[in-house]
Amino acid sequence: MIPSRSGVHRLYEWLIRAYPAHFRARFEHGMRDSFQKDFDGARVRGRTAVISFLMPTAVDLVRFGLAERFRSTPHVRAEAPKAAMVIMMKSLLTTDLRDAWRSLRATPVVTAVAVLSLALGIGGNTALFSILDSLVLKSLPVRDPAQLALLENGDWTNPIWEALRAHERQIGDGAFAWSATRFDLAEGRSS
């Protein structure tokens, strides 16, 4: 299905906003005329031609529109050095980003290896941090972890524990116990 003329016109009106207002006012008629004529020509040649026209033209309009927005002007340079500096920094950033993108595209294998290495590195670090966080950093899932007390290094026999449990509400909010000693209840054996 070939996009309608009105639909493409709306798309153009949206894309053209990438350009600054003063640029649109200056070249509005000519730009619309060129776009419309190129589209009409592509439409005659069929759907593939329309797609081949619309995709790069849309990218082109956005790309050069944004570039025009960040272009410094003599007016700005003369009267607002701070604004000119901001625009210059943006221009430098744009240049750097473009150079970086071109370098990445020029060496796809190196790019793939770098991206894979980053992915593995970030993934491994995330996994390790998750373990460290759950074991060490994160507090225990109880109401008031700071109030927890550990009783150790004593002769905590079972009768003492039973007595503690009987009065646990007087001591605190609750108590539990564990032992590293294991019992084997099988006949004739103990450990």
Place this chain on the structure above:
Amino acid sequence: MTRLASDDFLRHPLKPAVFYILLALAERESHGYAVMQAVRERSSGHVPLRTGSFYRHLAQLIDAGLVVEATGRPADDDPRRGAYYRLTPRGHRALTSERRRLAELVAAIDGLRQSPRRGPA
């Protein structure tokens, strides 16, 4: 990208798109789409000029004083075409200096062909 000074177009090699735009306007005053078409035809489609890139180049050329909006236009012309443009004397000078530069390059290459080859010592 900083705004290009007019001298930049005279001192440095022209970009292919800029060269073909100046060439099209040197031939006759034209509106934007006619210039775009002329560039496509003259370059056999090797210069991928589209609406966005063409009007940005045109704006730079106008700001640098190489191209100017023409005051007159044909009586039967469609007003939807937008403005007509023409080359200024500075634009003609830019084309001339580019022609000289290209001629020097061709001469340098021709000189290379004519000089006898020498193998390693």
